[in-house]
Amino acid sequence: MVMDIGSIVMKTAGRDAGKRAAIIEIEGNMALIDGETRRRKTNLAHLEPTGQKVDLKKSASHDDVKKALESLKITVRDTKPKTAGERPKKVRKAKENPVEAPAKKATKKTADTEEKEAKPDAKAPAEKKAAPKKPRKKNNGIRQKS
Amino acid sequence: MVAPRLKSRTLRRIKVRLPGSKTVTHYKRRKPSIAKCRKCKANLKGIPHPLQSIFKNLPKTAKRPQRPFGGELCTKCMRAHFVEKARKSE
Numbered sequence: 029m030v031m032d033i034g035s036i037v038m039k040t041a042g043r044d045a046g047k048r049a050a051i052i053e054i055e056g057n058m059a060l061i062d063g064e065t066r067r068r069k070t071n072l073a074h075l076e077p078t079g080q081k082v083d084l085k086k087s088a089s090h091d092d093v094k095k096a097l098e099s100l101k102i103t104v105r106d107t108k109p110k111t112a113g114e115r116p117k118k119v120r121k122a123k124e125n126p127v128e129a130p131a132k133k134a135t136k137k138t139a140d141t142e143e144k145e146a147k148p149d150a151k152a153p154a155e156k157k158a159a160p161k162k163p164r165k166k167n168n169g170i171r172q173k174s
Numbered sequence: 175m176v177a178p179r180l181k182s183r184t185l186r187r188i189k190v191r192l193p194g195s196k197t198v199t200h201y202k203r204r205k206p207s208i209a210k211c212r213k214c215k216a217n218l219k220g221i222p223h224p225l226q227s228i229f230k231n232l233p234k235t236a237k238r239p240q241r242p243f244g245g246e247l248c249t250k251c252m253r254a255h256f257v258e259k260a261r262k263s264e
């Protein structure tokens with residue numbers, strides 16, 4: 029069976045498999061379809077004609093396809109265009125009852141500690157910065173979809 | 175002497191060489207078998223088969239492919255099913 033513009037096809041591969049759509053455009057071995065699936069390009073090898081046909085112009089709009097497919101009781105998938113809204117900003121909660129920091133305990137100073145405090149070693153290595161934590165391996169190395 | 179509970183073949187045996195060049199046997203749980211196609215019994219791709227405790231904690235999308243009959247039928251059988259369905263609807 030020949031597949032041309034307006035013929036109803038069923039997608040047989042991928043996440044849209046089993047859904048019906050109308051062909052809107054054909055270019056080489058690729059076709060633009062719209063219907064129960066998303067409006068998308070597909071390989072002709074992934075389509076199977078159902079034998080039905082509707083009147084459609086080349087590269088018809090989504091609304092035209094919707095009207096044409098109503099007669100065949102095919103519900104067309106509508107996608108809402110994304111609108112960029114404002115990003116929610118994180119607001120820090122102000123502490124209601126700020127707790128005062130506990131006073132440091134006075135330590136007894138011995139003769140040794142006094143010396144150390146007076147002459148801090150120049151050669152003493154600077155405090156090591158905490159190395160950034162490596163992210164833990166999850167799921168024993170099983171690949172996940174991002 | 176091996177503990178009696180380790181004598182059955184329920185657990186798989188792994189020989190491990192220790193730093194002191196001593197070889198010991200470790201007993202570990204066997205992995206579950208690979209998922210098969212319901213129709214043609216071919217091995218299914220895209221389905222991990224680690225121990226059940228690890229598999230349980232995976233997200234749903236990592237457990238099977240995202241197409242109809244994903245995790246049930248292989249791609250060949252799935253396509254054949256829909257081609258048949260499309261031809262019947264004529």
